Every structure is written in structure tokens, then in C-alpha cells.
Amino acid sequence: MSWTVIGRGPAGLLAASLLNMHGEECRLVAAHEGTMALWSGVMDRGDPELLPLNAEEWQTLWTLLSRLWGSMGIETRLGPALTLSCTGSLKATFLCPTWQYCTPDPGPLWIVAFEGLPDSLQDIHLSAIEAATGHSPFWQRLPRPPGWDDSWTAVRWASFIDQTEGKFWLKTLLQDLNPRVPAGWPLLLPQVIGRIRTGEILREIGRDLRRPVFEYPLVMPSLGGMRIRDLWQAWLRNRGVPLISGSVTEYLKHRIHLDDGRSWGADHVLMATGGILGGGIKVLPNGVVEEAITHRALGQITAETGWGPVFRWGSEANGSLSACGRQRSGWDPDRDRNGGAMILATVYQALREQGLNILTVPRKGGLMSHAGF
Amino acid sequence: MRDFDFEDACVNCSACVSVCPVYARDFRFPGPKVLGPEWWRDSQDSRTEGQTSEFVDDCTFCQLCEDACPVGVPVAHLIAEHKRRQAKPARYRWRDYLLAHPHWIARFPQITRVPRKWTKVLGLSTRTPWPSPNRPAKVTHDLLVREKSMRVGVYGDCYTEAFDGPVLDAVIALLEAWGYESIVMPGAGSCCGAAAYAAGNAELGRRIASATAERLRRANGDTVDLMLTLNATCDSTLREEWPRFWHLSASCEVVPFTEFALEYAPLEFWHLLQRLSSDKPDLPYYVHTTCRSRVSRGTGWMEQIGQRARWTVKPLMLACCGAAGSYAFKAEHEELAREMGQLALDEGRVMTDSGTCALHLQGMTGLKASHPAYWLYKAYREAQEHVKVV
Ligand SMILES: Cc1cc2nc3c(=O)[nH]c(=O)nc-3n(C[C@H](O)[C@H](O)[C@H](O)COP(=O)(O)OP(=O)(O)OC[C@H]3O[C@@H](n4cnc5c(N)ncnc54)[C@H](O)[C@@H]3O)c2cc1C
Ligand code: SF4
Numbered sequence: 001m002s003w004t005v006i007g008r009g010p011a012g013l014l015a016a017s018l019l020n021m022h023g024e025e026c027r028l029v030a031a032h033e034g035t036m037a038l039w040s041g042v043m044d045r046g047d048p049e050l051l052p053l054n055a056e057e058w059q060t061l062w063t064l065l066s067r068l069w070g071s072m073g074i075e076t077r078l079g080p081a082l083t084l085s086c087t088g089s090l091k092a093t094f095l096c097p098t099w100q101y102c103t104p105d106p107g108p109l110w111i112v113a114f115e116g117l118p119d120s121l122q123d124i125h126l127s128a129i130e131a132a133t134g135h136s137p138f139w140q141r142l143p144r145p146p147g148w149d150d151s152w153t154a155v156r157w158a159s160f161i162d163q164t165e166g167k168f169w170l171k172t173l174l175q176d177l178n179p180r181v182p183a184g185w186p187l188l189l190p191q192v193i194g195r196i197r198t199g200e201i202l203r204e205i206g207r208d209l210r211r212p213v214f215e216y217p218l219v220m221p222s223l224g225g226m227r228i229r230d231l232w233q234a235w236l237r238n239r240g241v242p243l244i245s246g247s248v249t250e251y252l253k254h255r256i257h258l259d260d261g262r263s264w265g266a267d268h269v270l271m272a273t274g275g276i277l278g279g280g281i282k283v284l285p286n287g288v289v290e291e292a293i294t295h296r297a298l299g300q301i302t303a304e305t306g307w308g309p310v311f312r313w314g315s316e317a318n319g320s321l322s323a324c325g326r327q328r329s330g331w332d333p334d335r336d337r338n339g340g341a342m343i344l345a346t347v348y349q350a351l352r353e354q355g356l357n358i359l360t361v362p363r364k365g366g367l368m369s370h371a372g373f
Numbered sequence: 374m375r376d377f378d379f380e381d382a383c384v385n386c387s388a389c390v391s392v393c394p395v396y397a398r399d400f401r402f403p404g405p406k407v408l409g410p411e412w413w414r415d416s417q418d419s420r421t422e423g424q425t426s427e428f429v430d431d432c433t434f435c436q437l438c439e440d441a442c443p444v445g446v447p448v449a450h451l452i453a454e455h456k457r458r459q460a461k462p463a464r465y466r467w468r469d470y471l472l473a474h475p476h477w478i479a480r481f482p483q484i485t486r487v488p489r490k491w492t493k494v495l496g497l498s499t500r501t502p503w504p505s506p507n508r509p510a511k512v513t514h515d516l517l518v519r520e521k522s523m524r525v526g527v528y529g530d531c532y533t534e535a536f537d538g539p540v541l542d543a544v545i546a547l548l549e550a551w552g553y554e555s556i557v558m559p560g561a562g563s564c565c566g567a568a569a570y571a572a573g574n575a576e577l578g579r580r581i582a583s584a585t586a587e588r589l590r591r592a593n594g595d596t597v598d599l600m601l602t603l604n605a606t607c608d609s610t611l612r613e614e615w616p617r618f619w620h621l622s623a624s625c626e627v628v629p630f631t632e633f634a635l636e637y638a639p640l641e642f643w644h645l646l647q648r649l650s651s652d653k654p655d656l657p658y659y660v661h662t663t664c665r666s667r668v669s670r671g672t673g674w675m676e677q678i679g680q681r682a683r684w685t686v687k688p689l690m691l692a693c694c695g696a697a698g699s700y701a702f703k704a705e706h707e708e709l710a711r712e713m714g715q716l717a718l719d720e721g722r723v724m725t726d727s728g729t730c731a732l733h734l735q736g737m738t739g740l741k742a743s744h745p746a747y748w749l750y751k752a753y754r755e756a757q758e759h760v761k762v763v
């Protein structure tokens with residue numbers, strides 16, 4: 001069976017990974033990078049009452065994703081917890097990379113901002129954090145490092161801290177401040193603590209200061225999502241999944257067509273075509289592919305069964321096409337703060353509609369070993 | 374100014390910044406958002422006319438920023454326009470003019486043998502390895518398929534024709550073995566215009582490309598439907614930039630050799646290679662998909678070639694290796710280009726779809742680096758010998 005996944009956001013990356021782990025032949029095609037670089041990588045869960053699937057199914061799916069990320073070198077904390085959003089409010093998660101502050105029971109915090117780092121600002125975070133945790137945080141702002149100029153976005157800060165010079169700058173200033181902060185209070189730094197060596201640097205600072213050290217998220221571009229995106233794409237490439245660049249303008253009779261004339265056959269197609277920011281390419285709920293700015297129609301994705309079953313939750317037989325991620329209707333992750341749960345549930349459902357139930361595939365031994373671990 | 378679409382559509386998401394390989398390393402480089410759409414907006418203001426940045430030429434024109442942009446801002450092409458408007462130091466003017474005409478160098482490849490001490494004066498790198506003249510030879514080979522089924526063109530790009538002859542030989546020999554008649558087009562000494570465009574001289578690029586389009590039209594004469602490319606930059610320039618920015622056509626379909634091999638090489642060919650791989654396991658192949666290929670076609674084709682031949686394949690995670698056509702040959706880019714291509718690899722071979730990237734990676738890793746056609750042909754010859762012996 002040959003599979004094509006359209007879209008390189010979290011839903012597309014997850015779908016392609018699960019297919020690959022199950023030994024399915026799969027191609028991933030996307031017009032652009034998805035939205036990974038816009039968010040911190042925390043998988044929002046939202047209100048569990050609102051979610052389909054039972055507790056055991058959820059536990060299995062979250063564990064699967066945590067192990068998948070673990071195999072890419074992304075350590076996570078698994079279990080119900082609260083974490084900070086990029087505006088300082090608390091939100092519910094079930095899976096959070098260990099670089100980010102996340103706890104079932106938020107307490108007092110030591111928060112450090114960097115002068116000259118956009119969005120690492122006292123007025124955005126402090127009152128929200130105080131309201132959310134019920135404690136007044138200990139707050140400081142570090143001065144600009146030598147060499148700083150106004151071209152430093154979060155990405156540049158992270159490159160700087162990855163270097164010995166940047167790490168030294170940070171460690172020296174924090175060591176001076178450390179004695180003034182009550183013991184045991186976790187230290188929160190802006191999410192720019194390296195692009196590649198994050199875990200190592202956070203652990204090293206933690207050892208020096210004898211307290212837990214985490215990051216808090218900033219608005220886009222978001223280093224957390226970038227780290228996951230880069231490791232995830234590398235993982236897929238290492239496992240032989242082609243990452244094709246191109247815009248799908250037509251899907252008809254088991255054939256995918258791109259705008260540049262390329263085409264290939266596919267037994268199953270997963271549409272992880274997301275769409276935020278009001279830009280790029282959009283697949284409308286009737287399958288019309290359009291350029292989102294000009295609304296120029298580029299082509300048509302055709303569902304043999306009509307579009308109702310493609311979007312309905314729980315359909316079993318669905319032709320060769322299923323939607324997942326943000327493209328799947330019935331979810332509003334911006335309102336319900338359940339983007340991570342949406343990604344997991346919709347990818348699970350889309351695969352299931354196409355005949356692969358990742359929860360019931362025979363397990364060879366321990367938990368998840370069916371999935372190639 | 375050419376007709377861009379969506380040049381003013383930037384929504385400030387910074388996806389472009391998150392993928393730029395130069396921004397990640399060079400702390401003076403303002404990055405794609407500032408140099409592209411922000412500069413462009415500024416340049417539309419008649420009072421400022423867009424102040425140019427002295428660092429704009431540090432952009433490699435890899436186009437990864439443009440690929441990432443969710444709203445289709447032509448980021449890299451706006452930066453090329455920015456480069457055009459930035460005054461160049463007088464001492465580099467002749468060098469840049471020459472490097473914008475790689476086909477001239479290809480006509481007289483001996484020019485690369487100038488003593489190293491002179492290169493500094495000319496503003497050329499003293500550390501980046503230079504290619505040596507290496508023209509294609511006539512090779513003889515056994516046929517795997519007797520009947521010729523189709524005539525395909527091979528785009529003889531300037532670099533491959535002058536410095537990477539064995540790659541062109543390999544392609545012609547493989548095509549013949551697979552049952553295809555081939556014709557090298559458009560003939561020595563042409564250029565697709567990519568080098569001039571990357572350096573910010575789109576108008577010169579268009580003129581060079583127009584002459585090549587005309588030569589291609591004459592060389593083709595409707596006898597080929599398909600033209601194979603051996604270099605990712607020429608490939609995407611011919612297929613995408615020609616029609617989009619210069620209203621030119623290559624007169625036939627343009628396809629990278631790699632994808633053609635996966636689609637059209639006969640099963641017997643793969644069986645031979647697989648047999649050799651299982652009888653005599655060999656060194657791993659490190660795969661570098663060049664940035665332009667990644668943007669234009671995606672990654673994974675060379676990995677599939679390796680998998681089909683049952684080689685051990687290890688994809689390299691470089692975004693842009695720093696070679697970027699003539700970028701690494703310029704003295705002011707030497708350090709950054711080396712930093713971008715820094716790798717420590719165990720024994721093996723490097724497979725990449727560009728001659729200049731191969732040269733650069735060979736210098737950086739000490740491993741033999743070449744085009745997939747070269748490695749396929751080498752394995753094919755070894756497999757034939759092996760079968761005879763067995
Ligand atoms: C700013 C922001 C922050 C968020 N933060 C969080 C968070 O912290 N935690 C959380 O859990 N959720 C978060 N969410 C919610 C949700 O998880 C995201 O929206 C999520 O990224 C959606 O992913 P996706 O894979 O469905 O789509 P996208 O990431 O939008 O990917 C769509 C992909 O499809 C491709 N595509 C579309 N059409 C075509 C076509 N015709 N041909 C080829 N390719 C095509 C695009 O190029 C792209 O690669 C956030 C959302 C936003 C907007
Ligand atoms: S073309 Fe490449 S080097 Fe230039 S700005 Fe874009 S991503 Fe950076």
C-alpha cells in the first residue's frame with residue numbers, strides 16, 4: 001500500500017512517522033514548512049471532558065508520542081500538568097518537552113528576562129503569572145550581552161547561548177543573582193537557551209545554581225517548535241521517508257498532482273493541510289485548493305465518498321482520503337487550547353479510517369513495541 | 374523590477390528566519406525578513422528608497438527562506454534585488470563579473486590553475502579548493518537493454534562539462550545501458566543564468582539564460598521530450614526561474630537525473646547492484662541534498678537510490694553546505710562557507726546533486742564526493758565484474 005501525507009506541520013509529521021513505524025511506504029509532500037516554528041512544542045490538552053476517546057486510549061496515544069519524540073532525542077514530561085503560555089497564563093498539557101516549565105502544582109518562581117529580547121518583557125508575563133500561580137515571582141532582567149544589536153531575534157539569541165561565550169555570559173550573571181533568591185524556587189529563562197544544546201545547558205545551569213531550571217515560551221518564532229521540527233524532519237529522512245516540496249493541486253482517482261506537473265499514485269491520502277495565518281495554500285471544506293491571499297482556485301481534491309464522511313468523527317469506511325490536524329473540522333484549538341490533543345486524536349482517527357488502527361495492532365511484547373520501539 | 378507576487382504579504386511570522394543557515398551562524402547578517410520583505414517595503418518609500426545593507430551579499434541564495442514562508446513572499450528573490458542595489462566594492466567588481474559567467478571559465482578551465490598567491494589579490498578564497506579541468510571522455514560499455522526506447526537530452530552544465538567529466542560520462546553510459554539514446558545539450562559553454570542571479574544581477578542572468586534558451590531550442594529541434602539535469606541549481610533555475618522571472622522555456626520537460634533513474638532504470642540494473650551489495654557490503658554513502666534541490670523537489674530521492682541499490686545510506690543534516698555555486702570561492706565568504714560545511718564523518722563516500730557542493734564537501738570531509746550518477750555507474754561496473762568472476 002502506498003500512502004501520501006500532504007502537509008509538514010505537526011499532524012503531517014506525526015502521520016508520516018506512524019506510517020513509517022508500521023512499515024508502510026509513505027511520501028510526505030508540502031508546499032511550505034508547517035506551523036511548528038510558531039509554537040513552543042508543548043502539546044496542549046485542554047479540557048479532557050471535551051475530548052473523544054477514553055482515558056486508556058488517551059494514555060496510550062500520549063505515551064506513543066512521548067516515545068516517538070524520545071527516539072528523536074526530545075525528552076518530555078508525560079502526565080496531566082500545567083504550563084505557561086507565551087502570554088504568561090497557565091494552560092493544561094499532557095506532554096511537555098522537559099526544557100519548558102511544567103508542573104501539576106505551580107509554586108513561586110524566579111523569572112529572568114533578557115534586555116533586548118523581544119517579548120521577554122515584564123509587563124506581559126508578570127501580572128499573568130502572579131494571577132495564575134498565586135505567588136509573586138522574583139523577577140530580574142539581564143543586561144544586553146556584548147555584541148548585541150537590534151537584528152537579534154530569538155533565533156540569534158539561541159545561537160549565541162549555544163556558543164561557549166554566550167553560555168558563559170548567562171552563567172556568570174545568574175551566579176551573581178542566585179544567592180538573592182530563596183532556595184528551591186525554580187528558575188525560568190526565556191525560550192532561547194540554545195538551539196541544539198538546550199538540555200545540556202539547562203542541566204549545567206541547574207547544577208551550578210542548585211535549583212531546577214526551565215524555559216518559558218515566547219511568541220513566534222518559537223525555538224521549542226523549531227527544535228522539534230528539525231529533529232523530526234531529520235528522523236523521517238533517516239528512516240527513508242521522502243520529504244517532497246510542492247503544492248498539491250489535484251487528487252483524483254488515486255493520483256496526486258502537483259502544480260509543477262509531477263504526479264504519482266497513492267492508495268491512501270492523509271490531508272494534514274492545516275492552515276493558519278490566513279496565508280499560503282488552503283484546502284476548503286469542499287476540496288477546492290485555493291491561494292489564500294488572492295482566493296485564486298488552484299485545483300480540486302476529490303473525495304470519492306463526498307466530503308461529509310471525511311470530516312465526520314468516527315467514520316470507518318472513508319474512501320482513500322482522510323483529513324487530520326487543523327484541517328479536520330470540529331476542533332478549535334485556539335479557543336479550546338487543545339491543539340496537541342487535536343493533532344493526536346485526528347491523526348489516530350484518519351489512520352483508522354484508512355485501515356490502520358494504531359491502538360489495536362498486535363503488540364509484540366511490551367507496550368508500544370508494535371510501533372517499532 | 375520583475376513581476377513578483379506577494380512581495381508585500383509578509384505577516385512577520387519569522388518562519389524564514391528560523392531556517393536561514395547564514396542567520397544561524399553569522400551574527401552580523403540581518404536575516405531574510407529584514408533583507409527581503411522589510412527592505413522591500415522600505416524601498417517603496419520614495420523618501421528612504423530602502424537603505425541597502427552591507428551584509429546582503431552574505432546571503433547564499435539557497436532559497437530555504439522562500440520555501441518556508443507560509444504566505445509565499447518571494448523572500449530570496451527580493452534579496453537578490455536588494456543585492457543588485459547594493460554598491461559593490463570596486464576591487465570585487467571584475468571578480469564578480471567573471472564569476473557571474475561560469476560558462477566562460479568552463480570554456481577555459483585551465484584558468485583555475487592560476488597560482489594561489491594571485492587569487493588573494495583577485496578577491497578569491499585561498500582555502501576553498503578549486504576544481505581541476507576534467508573533461509568528459511568517450512567511454513565504452515556493455516548494454517543492458519538492446520533496444521533503444523527513447524531519446525533524452527542531458528543538460529551539460531558548465532561545471533560538469535569542464536570539471537566533472539566523469540559524471541557526464543557516467544550519465545551517458547548509464548542511459549545507454551538502460552536503453553536510452555542521449556544527447557548532451559546545449560553544447561559546451563552555456564549557462565542557465567543562476568550564478569548571475571544569485572549574485573544579484575538578474576538582468577545579466579536573464580541575458581545569459583536567453584542565449585542558452587536559444588541554443589537549447591536549436592539543439593533540441595523537437596527530438597527530445599525530456600532533458601535531465603545533473604546540478605540542482607541549474608535544474609531549479611531552468612524549470613522555475615526561467616518561466617517565472619524571465620519568461621523563458623527550456624523547450625522540453627526538465628527532470629533531475631536522480632528522479633529519472635528511479636523511474637526509468639530497468640529492474641535488471643537494480644538487481645545487479647543489489648547482488649553486489651549483498652555479496653560485498655561496502656562503505657556507507659553520506660547523502661547531502663543540496664538546498665536548491667530541497668526547495669525545488671524535496672529530499673529523499675538520493676536516499677531512495679541508495680536504498681534501491683541496497684547501499685548503506687546516511688542522510689547528512691546540512692541545510693546548505695556553504696558552497697552555494699561560486700559563494701565559497703569568494704574570499705569574504707571563505708570562513709562562513711567552511712563553518713557551514715563543517716562535518717566529522719567516518720569512512721565512506723559522499724553523494725550530492727551538485728558539482729560545486731561535492732567539491733566543497735570533499736574538501737571539508739576528506740571523503741570522495743560526487744553525483745549519484747557517478748556512484749551508480751561505478752557500482753554498475755563493479756557489479757558486472759563481480760558477476761563475471763562469480
Ligand atoms: C500561533 C499558534 C500557536 C499555537 N501554539 C500551540 C501550542 O503551543 N500547543 C498546541 O498544542 N497547539 C498550539 N497551536 C494549535 C495547533 O496545534 C496548531 O495550529 C497546529 O500547528 C496545526 O498543525 P497542522 O499540522 O494541522 O497544520 P499546519 O502546521 O498549518 O501545516 C499545514 C501544512 O500543509 C501544507 N499544505 C497546505 N495545503 C497544501 C497543498 N495543497 N499542497 C501541499 N501542502 C499543503 C502547508 O504547507 C503545511 O506544511 C497553535 C496555533 C497557532 C496558530
Ligand atoms: S536565500 Fe538562504 S541565505 Fe539567503 S536569506 Fe534566504 S535562507 Fe538565508
Ligand code: SF4
Pocket residue numbers: 382383384385386387388389390405406410441442443444445446448
Ligand atoms: S516567512 Fe514570510 S511571512 Fe513570515 S516573516 Fe518571513 S517573509 Fe514574512
